[in-house]
Amino acid sequence: GNASKSENALARLDVHEDEKKIVVHCEVPGMDKEDVHVDLEDNTLTISGKKENRVEKRDDTHSYFERSYGSFKRSLALPEGVTEKDIKGELKDGVLVVNVTKPEPP
Secondary structure, three states: OHHHHHHHHOOOEEEEEOOOEEEEEEEOOOOOHHHEEEEEEOOEEEEEEEEEEEEEEEOOOOEEEEEEEEEEEEEEEOOOOOOHHHEEEEEEOOEEEEEEEOOOOO
């Protein structure tokens, strides 16, 4: 439905992959690192986040609040054998960059 489309519009993913690593860029404008979570479960990397914006406006006779909420959840299948220590993330200028080191082939 439309809800998931608008939710995920908040966090566009770009994924680049080579033999040794996967690099994920996820746009999370206006979010702090406390708002964004990166989880690994069953070879699936999940990036999720939630943001509440509150704007307070006042004039001589009125005051009102505007609240807006945004949330997203994006998942990406990873190769077999990736562990949490293989995943490094950094949030800078509204972009989360997640580096995933691929396991050595047997």
